[in-house]
Amino acid sequence: MKIVTLGIDLAKTVFAIHGVDERGKVVLKKQLRREQMAAFFANLPHCLIGMEACGSAHYWARKLQEYGHTVRLIAPQFVKPYVKSNKNDAADAEAICEAVGRPNMRFVPIKNCDQQAILSIHRARQGFVKARTAQGNQIRGLLSEYGITIPQGISYISKRIPEILEDAENGLPGIFRQLIDQLGRHLKELDRQVEVLESQIQAWHQESEASKKLAQVPGIGPITASALVATIGDAKNFENGRQIAAWLGLVPRQHSSGGKPTLLGMSKRGDTYLRTLLIHGARSVIWHAQRKPGTGDWLTNLVARRNKNIAAVALANKNARIVWALLAHDREFRNDYAVA
Incomplete structure (x- = not known):
């Protein structure tokens, strides 16, 4: 029987496959290891393939499209209602196979390599910004224990740290001064990392006509x-x-x-x-x-x-x-x- 619709439950090593024919009858239920995926789908007749939009989904979508298959990515919350009884890999693959065939299902656009690359830079920048904020709050909190307050704003911390360390009358112990100096250097390094990633985003922005338009x-x-x-x-x-x-x-x-x-x-x-x-x-x-x-x-x-x-x-x-x-x-x- 010819497979018309196929659902894949993505994983790190073992992938669950569930395929049905044009009448909805199950014709394929199996598991594939990662190294078997390419050979299996290269020899499989073209069909509609559904996957959850999760980790590595865009990579596998592009890979399977190269073999001529039609690939659709579905948000996990739209797959959940189709899972019957207990959750396992086979049940997830069956639910994905059923969900991808629904006429009114919403799908996630497949991203190309360039889109994933610039979004990776955005996520890395976001992580550095969160770490910088946390580091600044830690410095501000430690200094407040010694009665030293710093105004709100990340820029005030870098400006005030040299003054605080040079002030010999604030009563800070030597070991604590070394700690604040170390944390201040770490804060500057996080700030530098943010600037580097922002410059990469700016460069990508200047090369994109759509981005400059927005x-x-x-x-x-x-x-x-x-x-x-x-x-x-x-x-x-x-x-x-x-x-x-x-x-x-x-x-x-x-x-x-x-x-x-x-x-x-x-x-x-x-x-x-x-x-x-x-x-x-x-x-x-x-x-x-x-x-x-x-x-x-x-x-x-x-x-x-x-x-x-x-x-x-x-x-x-x-x-x-x-x-x-x-x-x-x-x-x-x-x-x-x-x-x-």
């Missing part, structure tokens, strides 16, 4: 633009701007029943990193708009009647829709654009 939108800089381009890929995978805003979790959660709509707070679905960048960019636009009245009628009126946090999310939602319009229709951003 950076023209107020509230979107090179870091946000490059992350959006690399994550979204082909914007035509989304039907409209509302879908991409919902995909980023910038819309209200809904809990409606009996014909009565009930909207809650932000859904916070999707990529937390992208959503955070868009909201922080929106906060910056609001901060500047309040100091320059008349810069934007819609934003000014929104801030006047609603909380700043709500206004920031609303502006981030609007920017997400603009991003879709620019990428999907290959347009340039116009600040004076108005619907006819």
Whole structure:
């Protein structure tokens, strides 16, 4: 029997395979080791293959596409309802096989190597930023035990440490001074690592026409633009701007029943990193708009009647829709654009 649809439960070493024919009858259930995957799928007739969007999924999707197969990646939360009874590798593969054949299933776009590379730099930068913040908070907390306070802001720590170490009248023990000096050097090294990765992101941004196009939108800089381009890929995978805003979790959660709509707070679905960048960019636009009245009628009126946090999310939602319009229709951003 010819295999029409096949589900793969990805793993580190052993992969579970589940295949069905055009009538949905099971014709293949087996396990393959990693070194057997290439030979098996190279000799398998072309079919539809589904996988969960997890670790190494994009690599295997590109690999199987080279053999002529049609590959679809599914978010794990959409596969879970199809798992019957207890969870195991075979049951997961069967659930993936069933989910990928559903006509209304949503799929994750497959990323190419360049997209994965720039996103890896973003993730590494994010890790260094978190480590830098934690290191700064540790230094601030240790100094507070000796009655020395430092104003908020990571920049104040590097400025104040030399003054604190040179002050012979603050009563700090010698061993503690050595510790603060060591932690200060570590903080500078983390800061240097962040700058190096940001320069790599800037270089990639300058080479990407789509990224430079998005950076023209107020509230979107090179870091946000490059992350959006690399994550979204082909914007035509989304039907409209509302879908991409919902995909980023910038819309209200809904809990409606009996014909009565009930909207809650932000859904916070999707990529937390992208959503955070868009909201922080929106906060910056609001901060500047309040100091320059008349810069934007819609934003000014929104801030006047609603909380700043709500206004920031609303502006981030609007920017997400603009991003879709620019990428999907290959347009340039116009600040004076108005619907006819």
